[in-house]
Amino acid sequence: DIVMTQSPDSLTVSLGERATINCEASQSVFYNSNKKNYLAWFQHKPGQPPKLLIYWASTRESGVPDRFSGSGSGTDFTLTIDNVQAEDVAFYYCQQYYNTPPTFGQGTKVQIK
């Protein structure tokens, strides 16, 4: 199985600042055949369903605010939240869908200072 490791485990930022979450895969999740990275990002607030934010490592899901952006390739990826808002307090997970079983990072908790 591909192991996904996120850092940090927890992050505290001030309103309006930038939050950066890293995700490292134990092997590349890039397919040469279609030049795509098989990596997604989710936001999870307790009591709610997890919400898809980003797929193909950098494609923002419809309706997701443009302050959320994804970047990276191969084994190293980043989720950036610019101008953090109070409603962004949540857990964030990366997920690889390069092969079966799909696997998730351990999650990063984002809090407001």
Place this chain on the structure above:
Amino acid sequence: QVQLEESGPGLVKSTQTLSLTCTVSGGSISSGNYYWTWIRQTAARRLEWLGRISPSGSPTYNPSLNNRITMSLDSSRNQFSLTLRSVTAADSAFYFCARAGGILSWFDPWGQGTLVTVSS
């Protein structure tokens, strides 16, 4: 808009069988190229993919479950189900159903999740 909702007992005794159902509304589970999936979240907030079932009812399971899992599709009720046998405390978790866009895909949308506790 497709919505998913999990249902089933919240408490299961150790060594017994856990059974959950996911009801899908807003779209047919037997048409299209979507795969229907079960994922669980442990107390440590770790997410684990349990398995998926194709629109035609063909399942794929996570080998980590050691052949304890069965998934099935009920097209007439637009539901799919999860059965997990010989449960232990380690199977206590929030169980989510979700839709995947294919065999290699992200998950969207997800159900609200249902908490299952395994008691001794």
